[in-house]
Amino acid sequence: MKQYHFKDGLYMGKGKVLPVENEKKESIGYIEKEDISRFEKGSSFSYTFNNGTTVVMGIEKRSIKNFLVATYIIKMEGITYTLKDKAGNSLLYFCVVGEIDGKNIRIDENWSQEVEIKIDGIHIATIKPDDFSFKTRILLEENFDESSTFFAVSVLMYFMYKIYKKEAAFIENLISD
Template structure:
């Protein structure tokens, strides 16, 4: 597996750039916080690789009907994809499913508090969220290209996971305090 990492922050402001580096500490792209049309303010991010290709992800604006289950919009230059919280599972742990370029994708939290990404039931990546060092580590299969949309989605799903964790902690505090 190939290893990538970036230094996270407690709060990312618009305009702040988080470089993503490979095992040799070479920057392969960067992450930015952005506003995305049709998405909740403050819940949009982009990954831009060294070739200038940008993939954006954000949480679609929610209403009463979809308050508990988020829809994630993924935008490239030519396409828009959607992933959704798996109803039922998302109340207990982070679990997102959808389809990108005809491939089924599933992103879910495991018992070790890591996030696993599976495409067509094959494990392709593991995201190890930042600890006290604030270094987030991403392990991906050797055949996953850094300029692919799937790689960008893997990198960006970390931020959707962070938003989910913050919101679920908030709801838990309200319910159990």
């Protein structure tokens, strides 16, 4: 597996840039927070490859009828993809499904609180957050390219996972009080 990493801080503010590096500590792209009106406040991020191509991901604003199921919008070079929380599963753990480039994608939280990305049922990446060092690692299968849409989605999905965890903790506190 190929390994990539970025330093995550407690607060990702607008204008802050997080470089994504490979095993040789070479920058392969960077992450930024975005502010897009179509998305929930604080839920949109972009990943820019070294060649200048940018992928933006955010959570679409929710209403009463879709309050419990988030919709994730991905925009890249005039193409838009939509992923959604898997109804039922997302109440228990982070689980997002959809289709990108004609391939089914599933993003699940595992028992180790890591995020696994599967394309057409094949595991391609694991996101491993480290709350102590704030270094997030992405392990990518050898046959997947770091310049692919799937890699950018893997990087950005970490931030969607963080938002999910904050919301889940908030709901858990409401229920337990």
